[in-house]
Amino acid sequence: MEVSKMPKDDRDILEVLQFELDFVNSGGYGRSVRTPQKPTAVFRESPSCLNFGDPNNTHPCRDCLLMEFVPPSARAKGLPCHQIPMGPRGETIDKLLDRDDQTALEQALRNWLETRVSRIEESRAQVVKLPQALSPAQRETEYRPRVLVVDDDESVLTLLNQLLEEAGYETTTAWGGREAVQILRQSAFDLVLLDDYLPDLTSEEVLRQLRRLTDSTLAIVMQSGALPDELAVRYARLGVRFFTDKHEPERIVELVRDSLSRCSLLAANC
Structure with a gap:
């Protein structure tokens, strides 16, 4: 052939x-x-x-x-x-x-x-339309949770940035782990979306540095092509409890909302 x-x-x-x-x-x-x-x-x-x-x-x-x-x-x-x-x-x-x-x-x-x-x-x-998304006027007057998206795929960063902004979040993107750590040293975020595989730092190393830079209430969602059960075992020791497939953006946006809500209600255990 x-x-x-x-x-x-x-x-x-x-x-x-x-x-x-x-x-x-x-x-x-x-x-x-x-x-x-x-x-x-x-x-x-x-x-x-x-x-x-x-x-x-x-x-x-x-x-x-x-x-x-x-x-x-x-x-x-x-x-x-x-x-x-x-x-x-x-x-x-x-x-x-x-x-x-x-x-x-x-x-x-x-x-x-x-x-x-x-x-x-x-x-x-997909064109994601969430019932709880904020209108442009609301975005100017209401508090918008800050989300940092970390990935090495520009198309993923662009898509998630657009969807999260439309859903009412203030979004920042980082290409790779080193840039994410640099951004976190300068700004605070409510939630970090971290890809499981990054070319410059391992996701575990990024998580360890995130924990040194932020308090334990920061919600972290791992996005990966791996199975959720596998992720749960690997990252439990680093306090990660929220997982989703990186190729399901609608689910990612829903999980961002749900995980932030849980962290607000259960801050002591999040």
């Missing part, structure tokens, strides 16, 4: 996932009678890989957009994209490869890609 490379610069996660889905559907990874020797190195041998066609593998895996779906405990492994949970049972690509069932591997990968593509497309097409 003849395929074209994917540009290495200015990538968008939706474009990468859609490219992968098209690649799978066109038989990009499948062994066949005519090509029995064909390897099944999912993601690594796809034209979407940053190192595709590069024998020196000059691009580290941390630069790959798929890293946001890799559990933190697996991000240091040699091929972290093979540790992405593919379904409700949490089977990774490595586990599926161990089963030596090409049909099951391709179906699991296809299902995962279709689900992710659908979620992101729906989230970007």
Whole structure:
């Protein structure tokens, strides 16, 4: 099968996932009678890989957009994209490869890609209208909770900034953890939306610095492609209790409102 490379610069996660889905559907990874020797190195041998066609593998895996779906405990492994949970049972690509069932591997990968593509497309097409959103006049006279949004994806920052502003919040955005910490040293916020995967600082390190800079009543919502149960275990020790999927913006806005309300009512325990 003849395929074209994917540009290495200015990538968008939706474009990468859609490219992968098209690649799978066109038989990009499948062994066949005519090509029995064909390897099944999912993601690594796809034209979407940053190192595709590069024998020196000059691009580290941390630069790959798929890293946001890799559990933190697996991000240091040699091929972290093979540790992405593919379904409700949490089977990774490595586990599926161990089963030596090409049909099951391709179906699991296809299902995962279709689900992710659908979620992101729906989230970007949503026009959120919350019943409790403030009118322009109210925004000028009523207190507007301050929210800091931290992510390394400009499209996510732009979308959440717009939705939160429309919902009545005063919003500031930060690209990455270092910028977030710098902003927090200068200003106070009611709530921080922090992406689970950041390229410059780990989310755990950002949280530790946030706790040094702010009191314990600051509400922190983690946004991630990982499962909520996994996040709860990882961040419980840092006092994080509110979680949401980063590709569900309507849910994020609702959770911001709910978590701020809970922190107001239960400040001693928040």
